[in-house]
Amino acid sequence: MISKRLMVRGISILTMQLFMLPVNAAHAEDVDLATRFGALESVLDVSLSPDGSQLAFIDQGANRKRQLYVVGTADAAEPRLILSSDGTSGDNLNWCGWVTNSRLACQTFVRDSVAGNILAATNIIAVDASGDNLRVLSKQRSSRSLYADFRGGSVIDWSSSDNGSLLMTRSYVPEASTGTHIASKAEGLGVDRVDTVNGRARKVESANRDAVYYLSDGRGNVRIMATQGYSSSIGQFEPVVRYSYRAADGGGWKYLAQRDVVTNEGFEPVAVDADANRVLGFQKIDGRQAVVAISLDGAAQTTVVYSHPEVDVDDIIRVGRNGRIVGVSFATDRRVAVMTDPAMAKMTAALSKALGESSIVVIDASADESRYIIRAEADTDPGVYYLFTPAAQELRPLLLSREPLSDLKLSRVKAIDYAAADGTRIPAYLTLPPSRADMKGLPAIVMPHGGPSARDEWGFDWLAQYFAQSGYAVIQPNYRGSAGYGDQWYENNGFQSWRTAVGDVADAGRWLISQGADSGKLSIVGWSYGGYAALQSGVLAPDLFRAIVAIAPVTDLAQLKDETSRDGGGRINAKFIGSGPHIREGSPAQNASLINAPVLMFHGALDQNVNIAQSRTMLRALENSGNRVELVEYSDLAHSLEASEARTDMLRKITAFLPH
Incomplete structure (x- = not known):
């Protein structure tokens, strides 16, 4: 139980931990440095339920074992084991996020050597917070599939998931038509709305053979498509990725921009700003990468959002279930976050001061952003995950990133x-x-x-x-x-x-x-x-x-x-x-x-x-x-x-x- 509070610059920091996993981490003084530092991060992934009442996290244990826990954010909550994967047998958990307050979606990953070739595959699965009703959401292959496609797809929009569905990319492989009239001819990457409870899918964007990814606007609408040509005669991808956009009121795809993946010349879209009807991405200015916005109204008006005279700007910061754009980030001597959202700027600055000038990363937020998962880290701190409640100005420590190092004095x-x-x-x-x-x-x-x-x-x-x-x-x-x-x-x-x-x-x-x-x-x-x-x-x-x-x-x-x-x-x-x-x-x-x-x-x-x-x-x-x-x-x-x-x-x- 929490028994003590420390007021620092207006923020109440709870000084005893709510819970601390993994339980397999060693504290004994006789554990050598190689064991302590060789241990993987104790916590691989953390996410917050839409109502902010539950936390899900993946614990990394011995022998590459990963375990998904769910825990209430109340004071006396005990973590519940939901899923477990064993990397020694191939399959493993990568990340998990909340679809609703009672259902999670996770990515699994497997890698193996087959006939001398190293192959890797992913899948998206869904499971209840109780551990029940496990379903595969990725597009499954049939015995008539003409070739293998190991892409399990990705979640591109969590925003409208109150009904238990997700907007996902899914890969399609054409099927042999011999002996059947129902063989699928769809090929490439498309977008489907998938019901995570029953597994049913509805086509949102037809499969495109050259598509490599899509971007949504955080409101359930697919607005950007990236394509990369592939020459089947030589079995090679082209070095240029082309981007198309769709207008806010729908319609067909229109050309937006392109980028050379070798020279990084051109524009690379990253996030759609639905309110301003524009897309933000990266483009070089005076030989350095900057964040640039292009309007999606047909005028293609280009605006420099942020550039730096000495270093590349390499990140666009987003928070919440709809991926709200709140800032940009770059590294000089240290990583710097420039918050374009005033409320977020004030919040992260106060947290950084309260936590000793640590670097603050917003990991996740409840749907109404009344609660946040914060990660604080520094040179001598491998990282601590906190639950922050702005209304109460309360900061609760939850998990240590590298628990075996907690009692060591690290170097500046x-x-x-x-x-x-x-x-x-x-x-x-x-x-x-x-x-x-x-x-x-x-x-x-x-x-x-x-x-x-x-x-x-x-x-x-x-x-x-x-x-x-x-x-x-x-x-x-x-x-x-x-x-x-x-x-x-x-x-x-x-x-x-x-x-x-x-x-x-x-x-x-x-x-x-x-x-x-x-x-x-x-x-x-x-x-x-x-x-x-x-x-x-x-x-x-x-x-x-x-x-x-x-x-x-x-x-x-x-x-x-x-x-x-x-x-x-x-x-x-x-x-x-x-x-x-x-x-x-x-x-x-x-x-x-x-x-x-x-x-x-x-x-x-x-x-x-x-x-x-x-x-x-x-x-x-x-x-x-x-x-x-x-x-x-x-x-x-x-x-x-x-x-x-x-x-x-x-x-x-x-x-x-x-x-x-």
């Missing part, structure tokens, strides 16, 4: 910059052990991010925090080739401009040494493109790093182009990777003889982002060069190695491998 993360070899200042984040103010004499790690079309941000990072707790100084550079800083910084991406990107990464290591870190204990650890950068740093600066750790790395660019040519995105990826001398010069596996440091690699055999063959190629190349190398394979995991046991094992092996 400092935004810094350092000089690259050509004098360019490279932004980065520095994390030191909790008790240290400098890095003199410390072992150190350079940790380049993945992508390369990504960037690091200020906040909690489980991997950087683990190394800091283990006594290392950690730097995370936003090297040139990173996204988020505009076209000039991005250059031609981290593969085509690998020499600049990897040079910046190596210079981060040199900066650590200049600040007093132990040059004999300098290592580099990277995941995905970060793993590529770690290996290629060993090629570019063979005497700098004493150990290299690469997790799910790209290692051979020619091989990567060949691998991606086998799926529909090969034509797009070929343009992204490019052609020329950098294909060989920028491939660690082609230059393994130049690497002096010992190498440790990790890879999941079900990785659909970077094929495990990339690590195996690197393993052979390093072995042939006489280098010390080890590859740890996880047979049933994908790119993110989403299993607490595997991550714990990986951290232990890395710790034993790195100089310290």
